[in-house]
Amino acid sequence: MRRRKLFGGLAALFLAVTTVVTVAAQPAQAAAGFTVSGGRILDANGNNFVMRGVNHAHTWYADKLGSLADIKALGANTVRVVLSSGDRWTRNDAANVTTVINTCKANKLICVLEVHDTTGYGEDSAATTLAKAVDYWISIKSALAGQERYVILNIGNEPYGNTNAAAWTADTKSAITRLRAAGFEHSIMVDAPNWGQDWQFVMRDNAASVFAADPQRNTIFSIHMYGVFDTAAEITDYLGRFRTAGLPIVVGEFGHNHSDGNPDEDTILATAQAQGIGYLGWSWSGNGGGVEYLDLVTNFNAAALTSWGERLFNGANGIKATSREASVYGGTTPPTDPTSPSTPPPSPTTPPPAGKQCTATYAMTGSWGSGFQGAVTVTAGSAAISSWTVTWTWPSGQQFTNTWNATVTSSGSAITARSLNYNGSLPAGGGTSWGFTASSTGTNTAPTATCSAA
Structure with a gap:
C-alpha cells in the first residue's frame, strides 16, 4: 500500500481537506435497539438492516437540518450526522442532539451520530482524543437514552491520522468499555485510523479483539474508502476479510474522487450490495477546502444533484435501487443473514408449474x-x-x-x-x-x- 498522507472525506471550510483473525461472532446480548449477530446488523425487531445513506455536516450547517427530509426523499434509510464535542468546533449540546434525533425519526431515518473533533488525532494538532469524545457522549446521555432503536453511536470520526496509529486498538477498547460502564446500550460504531482508511491494517488485524472487548458484542467497524481503495482487489479483499471473520463492517464514508487518489466507487457499491454491507456516501453538501466535488447536491438543493449524487442515488447498486427502510419504521423486512436455512428446493420428481422460468x-x-x-x-x-x-x-x-x-x-x-x-x-x-x-x-x-x- 502506498505510504502517503491520507485525508479521508473531511468536509467544510473548517478543514484543510477533510490479517483479521477469524472469529465466531457471538449473538449480541439482549438490547433495546440495534444488535450484531454473525457479522450482520439487526434492528430492534431482529430484522437484518443494511445501511444505505449519506453523511450530513450538521455541526457546521445547523440551519440545514431540513436536508434530512430531502435525503429520505431520495431513498436513503440512514444518515450519518456530524456533531462536535466542543473541543474543536461549536458544541452540539443535548438539546440540539435531541432535535437531530427527532428529525431523523420524523423522516424514518436511522441516525448514526459521530463526533468529528477526533479527526486525524496524533497528526492534526487540533484534533482531540477518543477519551474526550467519550466524555462528550456521557455528558449528553440524556438525549440518547431510550433512542437505541433509532440511533447508532459512532464514537469519533477517523480518530487517528498516520502518526502512532497502532494506539488505536487500546484507545478504542477503552472507549467502548467506558461507554458500556456508563450504561450505553446502543450499537457502537468505530472508525479506522489512518484518516479512516486503515492502510496500515491496524483495525483490520485487531478487529476481533476490539469486538471481544465489548461486553455486549455490539460493535460495528467502519472503513472510509478514498484514494487507498482505488482497485477492486483492495476493496474486495478488505471487506471480504471482515465478512469471512463474521465481523460487522460498513463503508462509513466514500467518494467518487479525492485528493489522495481515485476511489473505485463502482466496486465499492457492487461489493457492498453483493455482500449485504452498509454504505454511507460523503457527503450531502457544504464541502470546502478543495473537495467541493464531494458534494452530492449543489448548495443543499435536492433538485440539483451533482454527478456524484446521480451516481450514488440513482446509479447501479445505488441508494434508490437497494435501500430498504428500517423495519422499526414499518419498512419491508430486508434480507436476513445468508447463513439462514434455505427454502427447500422443489422435488426433482415433480416438474415445476408451467410458465415458471x-x-x-x-x-x-x-x-x-x-x-x-x-x-x-x-x-x-x-x-x-x-x-x-x-x-x-x-x-x-x-x-x-x-x-x-x-x-x-x-x-x-x-x-x-x-x-x-x-x-x-x-x-x-x-x-x-x-x-x-x-x-x-x-x-x-x-x-x-x-x-x-x-
Whole structure:
C-alpha cells in the first residue's frame, strides 16, 4: 500500500481537506435497539438492516437540518450526522442532539451520530482524543437514552491520522468499555485510523479483539474508502476479510474522487450490495477546502444533484435501487443473514408449474492474483417464481472460497446454488443476485450458468 498522507472525506471550510483473525461472532446480548449477530446488523425487531445513506455536516450547517427530509426523499434509510464535542468546533449540546434525533425519526431515518473533533488525532494538532469524545457522549446521555432503536453511536470520526496509529486498538477498547460502564446500550460504531482508511491494517488485524472487548458484542467497524481503495482487489479483499471473520463492517464514508487518489466507487457499491454491507456516501453538501466535488447536491438543493449524487442515488447498486427502510419504521423486512436455512428446493420428481422460468447471468466483478470475485444475477421470466436453482460446471478448475445470498453445494466441478428464504420469491421480470469469491489457476474461463424455477 502506498505510504502517503491520507485525508479521508473531511468536509467544510473548517478543514484543510477533510490479517483479521477469524472469529465466531457471538449473538449480541439482549438490547433495546440495534444488535450484531454473525457479522450482520439487526434492528430492534431482529430484522437484518443494511445501511444505505449519506453523511450530513450538521455541526457546521445547523440551519440545514431540513436536508434530512430531502435525503429520505431520495431513498436513503440512514444518515450519518456530524456533531462536535466542543473541543474543536461549536458544541452540539443535548438539546440540539435531541432535535437531530427527532428529525431523523420524523423522516424514518436511522441516525448514526459521530463526533468529528477526533479527526486525524496524533497528526492534526487540533484534533482531540477518543477519551474526550467519550466524555462528550456521557455528558449528553440524556438525549440518547431510550433512542437505541433509532440511533447508532459512532464514537469519533477517523480518530487517528498516520502518526502512532497502532494506539488505536487500546484507545478504542477503552472507549467502548467506558461507554458500556456508563450504561450505553446502543450499537457502537468505530472508525479506522489512518484518516479512516486503515492502510496500515491496524483495525483490520485487531478487529476481533476490539469486538471481544465489548461486553455486549455490539460493535460495528467502519472503513472510509478514498484514494487507498482505488482497485477492486483492495476493496474486495478488505471487506471480504471482515465478512469471512463474521465481523460487522460498513463503508462509513466514500467518494467518487479525492485528493489522495481515485476511489473505485463502482466496486465499492457492487461489493457492498453483493455482500449485504452498509454504505454511507460523503457527503450531502457544504464541502470546502478543495473537495467541493464531494458534494452530492449543489448548495443543499435536492433538485440539483451533482454527478456524484446521480451516481450514488440513482446509479447501479445505488441508494434508490437497494435501500430498504428500517423495519422499526414499518419498512419491508430486508434480507436476513445468508447463513439462514434455505427454502427447500422443489422435488426433482415433480416438474415445476408451467410458465415458471428464470435466467442466470454470471459476471466476474473483480480479480487479484489467483483469486476473483463474481456475481450471479437471477431474473424471473414472464411469471412470478417462488424459488430458483442455478447450476453450472466449472470449466477451468475454479474453487469457491466464500459465497453469500445462496446455499451453494459442489460435487467436483459441478455447482448448485439454491435460493434462500428471503430471495427466492421474485415477481415476473424481477431479479436478485448472489455472490462469491473463488480461486483459479491458469485460464479463468467463465462457466455457462442455467436456471430453473418453481
